Amino acid sequence: MSEHSSEHTHKKGPSRSQLLLAASVLVALVIVVTFVLSKQNEQKQENAKFSQDVVKQQQQTSQQINTAQSKQEEPEQDSAPEPVEQPPQAQRNEEPLDVRTATPEAPELPPLDSSDEAVKQSVAQMMSEKALALLVSDDMVRRGVVFVDNLAKGKVAQKHMPVKKPQEPFMALEGDIVVTDPNSFERYTPYVDMLSSMSTAQIVRLFDKFKPLISQAYEEIGYDGDDFNLTLDKAITELLNTPIPESNIPLIKDSVTYRYAYPEWEQLSEAQKQFLRMGPENMKKVKQRLEALQKSLNK
Incomplete structure (x- = not known):
């Protein structure tokens, strides 16, 4: 499991390679979901515009x-x-009557290479300073796109994390059976709260605004910009398919790392094993939000 990779035993700090963030998986899903929902939002806006005909x-x-x-x-x-x-x-x-005056022109977007300040200003309008501090603030659009693309494949792009890693290390309780310390789940609660505090409408407006830059960033890594919609859906499904454990999952200590004792958990994708790090309660909150969003997406 990712819990075990490069994690020190006996409540020691994990090695660098093991600090993959399930939290960043969650934040990337915001990008995933809202980008697709923005397409629906555009349709609603078009209908509203039609109803305002003269x-x-x-x-x-x-x-x-x-x-x-x-x-x-x-x-x-x-x-x-x-x-x-x-x-x-x-x-x-x-x-x-000039119909063109009925719809104001959309503000011109900055170039992708210099878009960070515009993205940060938009995000700051819907997040507290504490939540905003969790985000990595350089190359934000490209980070999100590359991370989502990897997530859809079950991978975690460590160099493109859209959020900062938790300061607290992973901890395990070692007794007759080695299990994850429940206190480790709390490391991800601020990231889950950040997602829960943002309304779907806010997210849609944000990603609708920067949709051209998102498509451009996706084309830079070798895809058709319009195909990002499919990638978003795959990334959502990847996390929704992660089982939620009903009890503590036994771990096996392997030198200075841990791995899941049961093959069915150890064989999950890298992204899914990182999602498990959040713990059952956080996973339930995230899944509930994602299920509702995907349901709207597939209407």
């Missing part, structure tokens, strides 16, 4: 003009008829 205003103008014309068709009189004054509403509608 056809009704044009109909009002037409009716008022017809009313004025009907007065002009009265039988001719010896003296010239007095001019008919149009109602103020009809006069206001005489000028053609």
Whole structure:
């Protein structure tokens, strides 16, 4: 298991190679989910725009003009008829309405290479300073895209973690049976709380805003930008397919590392074994959120 890789025994600090973050897996899923949901959000916005069409205003103008014309068709009189004054509403509608003014232009995005400041400013509007401090703030778009791409394959891209690692090391309780110390699960609670505190609408707006940069970053690693949607769904499924243990999973101490005692747990993908590090309660919260998001995605 990832719990065992390069983890020191007897509550010693883990080696560097073993500090893979399940938390970063979770944060990357935010990117996964919201990028796909943003596509649905775009559809909703398009429908809203259609409902605001100016056809009704044009109909009002037409009716008022017809009313004025009907007065002009009265039988001719010896003296010239007095001019008919149009109602103020009809006069206001005489000028053609420019539909383009109904939708404001989207703000221009910075180049991908210099997008970090814009991303940080947008994220800061929906996170507390404490939560914001958990994020790695350089090359944020590329980090998220590469991490999600690896996650969809069951891997953890250590050099592209979108969040900082927990300061507390992994700990194991060694007795007749070696198990994970429940206190180790608490290392990931702040990351789970960060996800739970963000509404779906906030996430959708954020990733809809930076969608062109996300597609560009995905193309840089050799894919079609539009294919990122499929990658998002695979990454979500990868975590949802991770079983939640009903009790402590026995570990086997192997020199200075640990591995799962049961083959069915040890054979899980690297990403899934990192997800297990969060502990059952945190996993349940994350899965509940992801299931709801994926359900909306597949409608």
